[in-house]
Amino acid sequence: ADTHGGQTFLTIQGNTIVKPFSSESEDTQLDVVVEETGSFTVERTLPDGSVGQERYDEQGLLVLKKNPSSETEYRYNEENELVSEHTIRNDGSEVVSSYEKGEIAMVEEKEAGRTTSILHFLDDGKRVQTLYSEGRPYCDITYAPGGKRILSISYR
Numbered sequence: 023a024d025t026h027g028g029q030t031f032l033t034i035q036g037n038t039i040v041k042p043f044s045s046e047s048e049d050t051q052l053d054v055v056v057e058e059t060g061s062f063t064v065e066r067t068l069p070d071g072s073v074g075q076e077r078y079d080e081q082g083l084l085v086l087k088k089n090p091s092s093e094t095e096y097r098y099n100e101e102n103e104l105v106s107e108h109t110i111r112n113d114g115s116e117v118v119s120s121y122e123k124g125e126i127a128m129v130e131e132k133e134a135g136r137t138t139s140i141l142h143f144l145d146d147g148k149r150v151q152t153l154y155s156e157g158r159p160y161c162d163i164t165y166a167p168g169g170k171r172i173l174s175i176s177y178r
Contacts, residue, residue, distance in 0.1 A: 052064065052065070052066050053065040053066075053067075059080050060080030061077070061078060061079050061080045062077075062078050063075060063076070063077050063078070064076045064077075064078070072089070072090045073090070074087075074088065074089040074090075075087070075088040075089075076088075081102060083096070083098055083102060084096050085097075090112075091111060091112050092109050092110060092111045092112065093109070093110050094107055094108065094109040094110075095107070095108045095109075103121070103123070103124050104121050104124065105120065105121055105122075106118065106119060106120050106121065107119040107121075114133070114134060115131065115132065115133045116131070116132040116133075117129065117130070117131050117132075118130045118132070125143070126143055127142070127143055128140065128141065128142050128143065129141040136154070136156065136157040137154045137157060138153070138154050139151060139152065139153055139154065140152045140154075146167065147166075147167030147168070148164060148165060148166060148167055148173070149164070149165040149169055150162055150163070150164050150165075151163045151165070159178055160177060160178050161175065161176070161177050161178065162174075162175070162176045162178075163175050
């Protein structure tokens with residue numbers, strides 16, 4: 023039982039773990055399929071009928087996440103640190119995030135294959151966002167640490 027009065031039930035069917043979850047606020051079915059290599063897939067069926075899927079490698083690292091509106095691929099270095107995320111949304115837009123030493127370093131957004139924005143995270147806590155029009159940079163916006171205040175806007 024959970025803290026909200028829900029219940030969980032675990033059943034095993036072959037190499038699939040089926041775990042229906044029931045609560046006042048949510049009804050979810052969770053399926054886990056373990057491959058011979060040690061990798062596994064977690065599939066969730068939510069109350070609205072949509073299905074979300076997460077794929078993990080043999081080391082337990084999330085490598086792919088799918089939901090009804092997008093698909094995200096994760097890449098890691100030799101030390102198993104996240105180095106990038108690549109999300110493709112149903113509308114065709116993309117978001118590519120890069121990480122350095124476990125910290126987010128850059129986020130690039132694209133529409134129809136063209137870059138619309140690149141956001142760089144600086145060591146001092148500031149952020150610089152470059153906006154693009156028709157694939158060409160036209161404006162740089164510098165944000166103060168914390169991101170709530172704009173320090174400068176410069177047009178190209």
